[in-house]
Amino acid sequence: THRSLERCYTQNVSFEWYRDRLGSMHRKYYAPSQSSAPSSAQQQYPRSVNFVAGLASGLTEAVLVVTPAEVCKIRMQSQRLHPLESGRSKYTNAAQTATVIVREEGLGALWRGVVPTMLRQGCNQACNFTAYNAIKDAIVQYRRENSSSESKADTFGLKPYESLILGGLSGGLGPIINNPLDVVKARQQRQVVVEGIAPKYHGVLQSCILIAQEEGIIALWKGIGPRLARIMPGQAITFATYESVSKQLSQFL
Numbered sequence: 602t603h604r605s606l607e608r609c610y611t612q613n614v615s616f617e618w619y620r621d622r623l624g625s626m627h628r629k630y631y632a633p634s635q636s637s638a639p640s641s642a643q644q645q646y647p648r649s650v651n652f653v654a655g656l657a658s659g660l661t662e663a664v665l666v667v668t669p670a671e672v673c674k675i676r677m678q679s680q681r682l683h684p685l686e687s688g689r690s691k692y693t694n695a696a697q698t699a700t701v702i703v704r705e706e707g708l709g710a711l712w713r714g715v716v717p718t719m720l721r722q723g724c725n726q727a728c729n730f731t732a733y734n735a736i737k738d739a740i741v742q743y744r745r746e747n748s749s750s751e752s753k754a755d756t757f758g759l760k761p762y763e764s765l766i767l768g769g770l771s772g773g774l775g776p777i778i779n780n781p782l783d784v785v786k787a788r789q790q791r792q793v794v795v796e797g798i799a800p801k802y803h804g805v806l807q808s809c810i811l812i813a814q815e816e817g818i819i820a821l822w823k824g825i826g827p828r829l830a831r832i833m834p835g836q837a838i839t840f841a842t843y844e845s846v847s848k849q850l851s852q853f854l
Contacts, residue, residue, distance in 0.1 A: 615657070615662065616654050616726065620651065623654050627647060645742075648734075651730050655729060656723045659719070659721075659723035659727060660719050660722065663719040663721070664712075670695070671714075672711050675790045675791050676791070677698055679791045714789040721782040721783055724778060725775030726775070733767055733768060736767055736771070737767065741757045761841055765841040768838070769833040773829050773836075776825065776829055780828065782805070783824070783828065784824070785802065785808040785809060785812070788812070
């Protein structure tokens, strides 16, 4: 739960930060006549800005939060396959697992698999935020064009249930596209690297080819069902909550 809160905060705050700055650059160089940010009544950014901001947001959360957390998680989950002779668990909690990994393998081991994780998270958030904002903007534009002149601007936005549905659907796009990266990431993070012995999986492309050769190409989409079942509801709740909180805060800012 703590990791999910960190990811939610990092994901959305970094996206808004990147989008504001990229939006300012876009207006400066490509739309100089629009000198100010979009108003609350018409908060629309170019899709290219949403895409790059989402990509940058995914890369940021991959480095700061996701990779170290998932290295610890995967080690804790896979230790049952290789139990200690004493029968005790080598890894007991996240903090202890991180300490053991750093002591035995060095600090860099916490970022093992960072490249596929960055590619996965970057793809996830680029697809997620681009699809969500594109459909949201289309809905807002449709309502604006088909409303009476007396309608208030704040009635054009998404309703809570619409944010919930749209967040879930947009959240499912990235995992479907990048599941091979998730499989490679898990394989790289699960293996314990011994000095002097070349690891079985040591690169994104090499790992993809090896998995496809040994297990078939469909193996690159292993776990897609549980992953969608986890990510889609989470993204639905994240977007619905974020929209609701943003709307409430905008009344005081």
